[in-house]
Amino acid sequence: MLSINNLSYFIGGRALYENAALHIKPKDKIGLVGLNGTGKSTLLKIINGDIQPSSGEVQKAKDCTIGFLNQDLLSYQSEDSILDVALEAFKETLQLEQEIENILHQMETDHSDEIINKLARLQDQFEANEGYTIKAKAEEVLEGIGFNTKDLGRPLKTFSGGWRMRVMLAKLLLEKPSLLMLDEPTNHLDLPSIQWVENYLKNYEGAVVVVSHDQDFLDNCVDITVEVSNGSLTSYSGNYSFYQEEKKERMEIQQNAYENQQQMIKQTERFIERFRAKATKSNQVQSRIKALDRLDRVNEVVDDNISVNFKFKFSQKSGRDVVVLDHVSKAYGDLVILKDTTARIERGDKIALIGANGKGKSTLLRIVDGTEPIKGKREQGHNVIKSFYAQHQLEALNVDNEILQEMVQAGSKKTETELRNVLGCFLFTNEDVFKKIKVLSGGEKSRVALAKTMISEANFLLLDEPTNHLDIQSVNILIQAMEQYEGTFITVSHDRHFIRGVANKIWYIEENKIKEYPGNYDEFVYWKSQQVASLTDTKQDSKPKQDTRKKELSITEVNEAKKNLKKKEHELALIEEKILQIETKKAELEKKMADPVVFSDIKKMEEVNQSYQKLKNQESELNQNWETLVEEIGSLQEAASLA
Template sequence: MIQLSQLSKSFGERVLLDNVTWQIDDRERVGLSGPNGAGKTTLLKMLAGLEEPDAGVVVKPNGLTIGYLPQDGLTHSGHTLKDEASLAFVDLLDMRREIAALEDRLGHDDASDAEHETMLSRYSELQEAFRRGEGYSIDLKVTTVLRGLGFTPEDFDRPTEAFSGGWQMRIALARLLLGRPGLLLLDEPTNHLDLDARNWLEEYLSEYPHAVILVSHDRFFLDAVVTRLPEIGLRTLTDYHGNYTAYLRERDERMERLRQQKRDQDDEIERMQAFINRFRYQATKAAQVQSRIKMLEKVIPIEIPPERKRVHFHFPHCAKSGRMVLELKHVRKSYGPHRVFRSVNLHIERGDRIALIGPNGAGKSTLMRMLAAVESPDGGTRTEGHQVVTQYFAQDEATRLDPTLTVYQTLAGDSPIHMVPHIRTILGGFLFSGDDVEKSVRVLSGGERTRLAVARMLLRPANTLLLDEPTNHLDLDSKDVLLEALEDFGGTLIFVSHDRYFVDKLATKVIEIGGGDAIVYPGTYEELLWSRKERAAIAEAKQAAAPPKIPERREPARPRTPAAASAAAPKLTATYEQKKRLDAEARKRRREEDARRRRIQELETRIAEREEAIKALEASMSAPGFYENHEAARPVLDRHQALMWEVGNLMNQWEALQTDTEV
């Protein structure tokens, strides 16, 4: 589908790619791998046509559409959110406007018969093209993608300029996904997504009908989405097939083979060189010496990528806290008219490992600041336990570094004496090596500052860690350093992260933020998702099987204490849930299948009825003199348009149910 042919790219003396030939086929989902600075973003830009190679060409088929999402920097203005997202269908929108204009023009009687016939022909042609392009489903598609990426219906009519930087990138991503380009290029698409939006994007890309090339530092996302991982390194691309886990395994095996080949080659070179040195001046061995000299000249040294250093680190010792670490009782918080929390009760004990989850803007960072005593609640109490030593890592921690210090001084200033000898090792684990440690903080990029802030955190003694998105801007190796340190941490951990792998590895309890509440769920995030799916499937099956019922109008009970909140949370004990599922599995499957078939039959009936109505209307619209009476024609045209939209939506529902049946 798209090919790199003898491609080369350099920046000064630094060669990123040298004479690389590589291709990607349609429907492949490719994740670019390689250390920071290897050239992943540069390659995406060359594929997008935004940057030129020094030599070679990017071969693309005629008519290929390419969509590119950079890491950040995109803004939108001048439209509402829904209108901006709908611009992905600009051709269909133009078609819709032309259809409306023709309908209006046909309603006037000042056109000649020839012009009238021409307009009718064009109108019919546009209607068919609009239908084939699924124009009647534009609103449904826009709503689905915007909701999937975390926007609410209340956001749809807001001007795009009212959204912050992270939401601006979501708007750009929504337009790209709706446009469905033939080649989708995504540079860190999950950077600005919360967990629910990330999970939705994972499913969307897994079913994307065209080719995808992406860069991501989210291990779980790569595992779920990509089917191929080319690694950029040593001026070339090395292909690995499978997901990220398979890539790690195959890469380790390949590196071991390369190292053995390198050792064998070095031994052979050493033997030949020893022979040359020993017999160089013996006439009887001259021919053999010359033969070995020529052989050495032809040897192409095997290159091995620099071995990635694994830094193993433990937090400095800190005295153990009391059993109760932090407690919130009836905590309220608002910003102006916006109420974030109405009455939150939390009880956190020593050793808890808690992940805060919820959509962006729900109040996760606000809760973290109140737990850290950085911000006070409007009402209620915060109680801190005995001998609790907290360390709070804010979202903007990188901006709090002293710009006048060097990288090394930043860590040395906060480090316990016994940790000073380990500073350079820790910095190396976060990609600061050699002269980098003497750089001024002032000249560091945003990502480098974040890595430095995380490294500094690892040197401060604490028994309670409050971490607000510590993995932002970290590469996979740096995440591994932090993850291993936190896995070994013996204190209490409360954190916010949109990295699914990070959350799955660390959290043994989940607090979901939203709707003014903070609800505690015992168990891991994976167990929570599994429980949600089970409950949703059961509820859907019950709804499909039961007759419609008018619900009672009453306020739902809401937990008022930590104990009540925990009791209200769904039980996530896997053994019990699995047993219940096995007991009901056959009955539920039959019920779901019966409900699906009834729904398909109902949709087919409704579609047929509306298609008959459309045919009748089109017969009326084709009658001589129909457009001469504008007032009489307008209701017919409006009804025709409404029916076409309705058929489009019904067809989408029917196709979705058919797909479920096939699966």
């Protein structure tokens, strides 16, 4: 479907890609992974035609269409409602609908066969394009990725950048291009929406290439992993977990080959050095020198994984109770977030606050922080030193500072060596620490802000979506850091891999109450699934057992059943007669609708349509009554048979 051959792309003198190759087949689900700066987003832009490669080519089939979700779409605004923006995915069908509307206006004065035939053709095409269902499809996708039904009529421009990005994702999913390219699609989605998109992509008919830092997302929706590294593209035939294991094995094989080759080189060099001066060995020496020159050298393995090797320190431990919320309520007008709820955070708690957007997670985080007005009581424990990380922390960075300078000014009293060590764990090494904040990407600024949070010597951290804009390596580093942290923290996150790695308690908001599960994320998911299964079993068990009920029927009840049976059978016969009458009337109206005289008269056609719709509604109601009666008669027949 699409082939990349001998691709090279240079930025200045640096080769981002050099003779890279990739083949994308129909229905491939590809995860594009690699360190920040290796060129993942650049590759998507080259495929889309936004950037021209230095050399090489991208070949695609004539019928291949491409849909590209990238962060540039955050700036897109429109006066149209989000439903209308999503419906733009069906341009051809919407044009047909407009043409049909125009012809219907023309037919008020023009009744020619030509225009009637044109209308019929357009209507057939509109129906073939499933034009009557496009609105329902758009609503389903928008609601699947987190929008409320009441929001669908709001103008796009009234939503934040993250929500606008969701609309653009919905539009792309509805367009169903041959190749769907998604650059960090989970950045702006909550957990339920991520799971919905995962299921959608699993069943997507076309090919998908996705760049994501969410390891669970990659595991659940890709079957090929392509690593971008050292200017090349290396494919692994499995999801992200498979890629990790397979890469580890390949690295071991490469390292063994490197060590064996190095041993052979050293032996050869010793032979050359020892016998270089002996005339009798000169041919052998020259032969081995030439062999070394021709040798295809195996590169030593460079491990991309970085370990956090510093301890987080704070001057004093907090008391046992860190924060206590007592009968807390919070509402914004008619929107109730919390109602008379109680919760406690104790020293050593590692809490992940999860759930759908709009449930009040960030509000609850501010309540815990003490910066959100509430009804009820919030008590902070003894010796609690807080540090709050949120995306707005990025705006608080001094853009004129260098990274190291920003860390020094954070006031932690750490030495430059200690600060460099911390920054190294957040992927800022060597001369990187002298970069100005203003030249950093969003992900790099996030890492600086996180590093500042970690050196604050706080014994209680509040982290709002800390993994947003971090690559996979940075997320893993943050997990290591949080595992070593001896204080208390609460974090809002939709990254399941991160939550799984750091949390020992799960909080969620349900029925305006703070609910707590005292275990890790996997245990919580299992517990939730058991709850759902138990609820289903309870509903099934609550249904009366037919055999037991029969045994308990008295003779009086059996006689009553026989009496009711005759009554219901009479009612059923009347309904069947009415349905037959309606079917006859519908057939007569269908003949009228096919009559050119009626068809060309807009007023008559509307009257016939209204009558026909009224009959359909009556028929639908009668059919429902008929089904109910049939079920009742079946039950009565069983009861009557016990006489």
